Amino acid sequence: MTTRILPAVGDPDAARSVTTLLSQLPDAEPAPPVADSTQLVDTLARLAAASLDELPEVVLVHERIGPVPALELVREVALRFPAVGVVLITADAGPGLFSAAMDSGARGLVTLPLGYEELASRVQAAAQWSAGVRRHLGTGPDRAAGPGGTVVTVSGAKGGVGTTVAAVHLALAARASGRSVALVDLDLQSGDVASYLDVQFRRSVADLAAITDISPRVLQDAVYVHETGLSLLLSPAEGERGEEVTDRAARQVVSALRGRHEVVVVDCGSRLDGAGAAVIEMADTALLVTTPDVVAVRAAKRTVRMWERLQVRKAEETITLVNRQHRSSEIQPPLVQKITGTRVAGVSVPANFKELQAVVDAGRLHELDAKSTVKQALWALAGELGLVRATRAAGQPGKQLARSGGDRGSLGLRRRTGGR
Structure with a gap:
């Protein structure tokens, strides 16, 4: 651009x-x-x-x-x-x-x-x-054309497995590759996207719940444009307002965002409600995040079975991400795939919270160092899920996208060095 x-x-x-x-x-x-x-x-x-x-x-x-x-x-x-x-x-x-x-x-x-x-x-x-x-x-070059953009939901098998970190970095990777991206916090009672990205904004998805015709102007008023270029639609500050977001409202909101962005990433949290179920059902890709421990993997299995019973999503249509993976873990990705019946992502995120701690505590998750193994894994996952432009992701998507991250973002503003 x-x-x-x-x-x-x-x-x-x-x-x-x-x-x-x-x-x-x-x-x-x-x-x-x-x-x-x-x-x-x-x-x-x-x-x-x-x-x-x-x-x-x-x-x-x-x-x-x-x-x-x-x-x-x-x-x-x-x-x-x-x-x-x-x-x-x-x-x-x-x-x-x-x-x-x-x-x-x-x-x-x-x-x-x-x-x-x-x-x-x-x-x-x-x-x-x-x-x-x-x-x-409705005037910029990033307007989505055709039937709309790709919708990816990110859900947690249980609380604390890293759902929001994964959702944020999938969105950042897609944005860094040049795509127009919306990140929606649909964890309606305890969403943390605003905290992770150091955002204070009074509008939320609940403000769109009662609107039957979401115009571009109405959508603009509810969305916060982050310094990274992400369009953020946040969860309500008052958790009780989450009840205002029905399944119909959630479908309408995500459809409106899909019509104006190439990628829509939805953080659904770990608690299934009507709004989350509706969006998971309509999503192009449903990602389920778990950690390689017995409690989390059992929770992942329960979640997948519940989705099937409610006819939200079939197990074979779900992708599971193993987060905080270590080579010495007794539970490895193939076992997670066997237990849950889902397809496990080819990328596992390593257990390295020390890389995250400083940016998480500062509320600056988008400033995670490009050399971070956690960031490289999540950005490689974005390539695996098809969220990045092919021209940017060719060859080694994780490494190339990581280089374009950080403060420089998708413009790749680097000092010219005379072709060196």
């Missing part, structure tokens, strides 16, 4: 510095800098009048822009052109300015003197946010 960038920099020396760094970003299309706030707003207004698709994905506002002060300009651009991601360039990296910039509508700050890595990271995050907003407005 090409990212169009419009710098607003009044100082000629600063403009040259910004332009030089932007020219090094792959998949970036920087426009000539505009010299003042009036020229910036006029340029954006002219482009928007032609078509919303003509607007740049990212606008860079230098702190010394004039005549309108930088924060006021950020606020005006964010209000008038909500599909544009605004990044402020400033020498003040303090929490006060950061908070003020976020309140004004900025999607990030880049500190002076400019550095390639920081600029690339902030541009990428703003571009992904912009793409998500445009997708929900």
